[in-house]
Amino acid sequence: MLGRLREHLLSQSIRNKLLLTAIACVLLPAAISLLTYNALTQEAVQRQAMSNAQDSLQLVNGSVTGLFKSMLNIANYIQVDADMNSYFKIINAGGSVSSEPYAAFVQEKNILEQLESLTVIGDKSYVTVLLTNGKTYTNYSTSDYNPVKLTREPWFWELDKLRGFQSYWVATRPTVFSMEKLDNPYQISVARTLRLDNGEIYGYIIVTVMENQVNAIFDRLSAGQEVMLVDRSNRILSHKDRNRIGQELEYQFPEHGGSAGSAVMKAGEAQYLVADQFIAFNDWRLVSVQPYKQAAVNISSIFKRVFLFQLVSFFFFLLLLITLLRAFTKPLVILGKVTAAVQTGNLDVRSGIRGQDEIGRLGFLFDQMLDRVKQMLAEVSETQARKRKAELRMLQAQINPHFLFNVLNSIRMKAMRGGDQDSAKMIGSLSRLLRMTITNENDDIHLHEEIDLITCYVELMNLRQKEEVELKLDITSEAFMIQVPRFFLQPIVENAIIHGLGQSRGMIAVRAVKLDGAFELSVEDDGNGMNEEELDQLRRSIHTYHDGILHGREELRSRFSGIGLPNVMERMRMVFGDGFRMDVRSRQGNGTQIVMRIPERGKASDV
Known part of the structure; x- marks a missing residue:
């Protein structure tokens, strides 16, 4: 029933x-x-x-x-x-x-x-x-x-x-x-x-x-x-x-x-x-x-x-x-x-319903919809044509980077055949670095990918300067998989090579370990270090960076990159919030150490 x-x-x-x-x-x-x-x-x-x-x-x-x-x-x-x-x-x-x-x-x-x-x-x-x-x-x-x-x-x-x-x-x-x-x-x-x-x-x-x-x-x-x-x-x-x-x-x-x-x-x-x-x-x-x-x-x-x-x-x-x-x-x-x-x-029929309430507006819109049906059919055809053109442009954009990589590989092979091994090695490192930089569209990458980037970067720097820099890695398996912004380590390593070691022989150690809901990552060189006045100025510049301008003294530019560390600080704060910490430790003649505390994603940041 x-x-x-x-x-x-x-x-x-x-x-x-x-x-x-x-x-x-x-x-x-x-x-x-x-x-x-x-x-x-x-x-x-x-x-x-x-x-x-x-x-x-x-x-x-x-x-x-x-x-x-x-x-x-x-x-x-x-x-x-x-x-x-x-x-x-x-x-x-x-x-x-x-x-x-x-x-x-x-x-x-x-x-x-x-x-x-x-x-x-x-x-x-x-x-x-x-x-x-x-x-x-x-x-x-x-x-x-x-x-x-x-x-x-x-x-x-x-x-x-x-x-x-x-x-x-x-x-x-x-x-x-x-x-x-x-x-x-x-x-x-x-x-x-x-x-x-x-x-x-x-x-x-x-x-x-x-x-x-x-x-x-x-x-x-x-x-x-x-x-x-x-x-x-x-x-x-x-x-x-x-x-x-x-x-x-x-x-x-x-x-x-x-x-x-x-x-x-x-x-x-x-x-x-x-x-x-x-x-x-x-x-x-x-x-x-x-x-x-x-x-x-x-x-x-x-x-x-x-x-x-x-x-x-x-x-x-x-x-x-x-x-x-x-x-x-x-x-x-x-x-x-x-x-x-x-x-x-019958697309010519109309309801004729008008009014200020929902049904009146529905009748008006229904009649208006019928008026636009023929126009929409033409617009659909035009949209399909534009879509095909956009797809062609996208395919072309994908071809350009591959063409660049292929040309670099051809130059590297030619240099190798000519016996110029150093040039071939430099071109190969540059090709790998560009490939990792251009082909990955994500803003965040895993730490092991960032380590690959700085490894290629150090290889390139060793090829362009007289004395080589040794890169030592001590990173736990847990730290390898954390998500970090792309190229956040490169400015720090660049500072260590150019300003810390003075483009001379030395060692750069990168360490990462998990500590109490966060990861501690440090970049340390065995270069000349800094005195107390330079160290204080650098620490202040990190925390007063705004709109890409370094509010420190001009002599700091001779020791560290003008926007390197402050830029890293700003980028990491934008990603991890106030839970991110950066500290610079240095003594004259005993090298410099950059220590970063990176909170785990999903964890409450420390105040």
């Missing part, structure tokens, strides 16, 4: 192929995207619902934290106020702030007024300062509740473990204040210790608020969520339903490092969105519970409307795509008919 479908598609016109391909490329990804979008909608809805729940719970957390912070501020004030602490210490020690009873009464009244003023603004708080000698100070009437009873509470002796500004948060307990029990059956407290400089406890601070002040915040800010305050053991501390206080929360949250968390949990047949956030001052946390459908209903409806809009838009733009593709591909249909006519041999 796939084979038949493939054959059917291949038999269609380019126009139909483009239409089918465009529809497939739009339809398949769009269908997959819509299905994927629909599948991921639930996940997106859940994430957004969790985010909304966290945002709402964050508002509640801020208000509850503010309430608890105000309780801590009261305790902080009493704990750090110097006058109040001095008074409490004196009273706890059994002393009196004044020997006069009235002054002592006034001082005590001032302390009570300070405690009362701490809760004038904001939510009502019950403040108790209980000294270890049994003396108490409160902002409420002791007839409403005797604060000494606090020492009988099971949590009271936990306060002895506190240090500094540490606080002990007392979980929700039945209200002890008789005036509050009817309307506010539960209370929440925070306690701290008052200590002497030696760390001994001399009193306690207990700040209490009604639990209703907490669940009132839940009703004001929760917006349809069921919000509660729970402790670390999941026991409910505050809830708008008083009957839930003290019960254990049925949802078990995974540990999430004390940060905010959200999850969708199942209870019975229904799903609930549960979010929690920790209170900053203790190990309690706020938990909100909301039916998941209720939390997600508004967000889900938005996703459904977006899905419907995408579906309608898809079909509309699909129809628009088909219409535009038919209009855009109409010139291609015309071009197809024109090419069919050209195939039959």
Whole structure:
């Protein structure tokens, strides 16, 4: 079936192929995207619902934290106020702030007024300062509740473990204040210790608020969520339903490092969105519970409307795509008919398609191509004729060097027949040198070919001067095969013969060896050498050579060729880069040595 479908598609016109391909490329990804979008909608809805729940719970957390912070501020004030602490210490020690009873009464009244003023603004708080000698100070009437009873509470002796500004948060307990029990059956407290400089406890601070002040915040800010305050053991501390206080929360949250968390949990047949956030001052946390459908209903409806809009838009733009593709591909249909006519041999047909887009330019160029076909046929014939002439000139260029070599060989044979062996040998060496120089078209040659060149050169020089120069070669097999520029050794050997040896008898040694990713090649003569001043000038000239000009002193020209060594340096640097090194070593009366470091091709050059 796939084979038949493939054959059917291949038999269609380019126009139909483009239409089918465009529809497939739009339809398949769009269908997959819509299905994927629909599948991921639930996940997106859940994430957004969790985010909304966290945002709402964050508002509640801020208000509850503010309430608890105000309780801590009261305790902080009493704990750090110097006058109040001095008074409490004196009273706890059994002393009196004044020997006069009235002054002592006034001082005590001032302390009570300070405690009362701490809760004038904001939510009502019950403040108790209980000294270890049994003396108490409160902002409420002791007839409403005797604060000494606090020492009988099971949590009271936990306060002895506190240090500094540490606080002990007392979980929700039945209200002890008789005036509050009817309307506010539960209370929440925070306690701290008052200590002497030696760390001994001399009193306690207990700040209490009604639990209703907490669940009132839940009703004001929760917006349809069921919000509660729970402790670390999941026991409910505050809830708008008083009957839930003290019960254990049925949802078990995974540990999430004390940060905010959200999850969708199942209870019975229904799903609930549960979010929690920790209170900053203790190990309690706020938990909100909301039916998941209720939390997600508004967000889900938005996703459904977006899905419907995408579906309608898809079909509309699909129809628009088909219409535009038919209009855009109409010139291609015309071009197809024109090419069919050209195939039959009709070179006079033209498409007439014009425009600024690619198809318009294609039609124009196609018509222009047909106009040039006849002209091109004539141009091809003319090109073939020129090609034949070029081939003849190339053959002639190849004949000229061979003619020169043949004439030199004829002269050499004639000199030999005439008994002039020296002339014959010189002509033979020159012929070999020219042949190696002219016939090889490559710029780079192997080192062994360069050695052959300088060998012929030394032979020629020995024939033209009175005393012979001995050429010694010490080259490893690896070095023989390295690629080097043609004729780079000849200027160095020429300097050694003419200037180093002074065209007298002597020895020139050429050595090459491989050392650590490079080849060291040296040319050494046993001539007169140079003094330090001449050596320094030569070294500077090698590194200051530019555009074929030697920037050294004129007397150097009497010792070495004006452009020989600098030219070699420049050529080798162009081929091998900065990895190439050249050094000149010489001493007066002990000869001269040119040492070159040639990096291997493909190796990183040294810096």
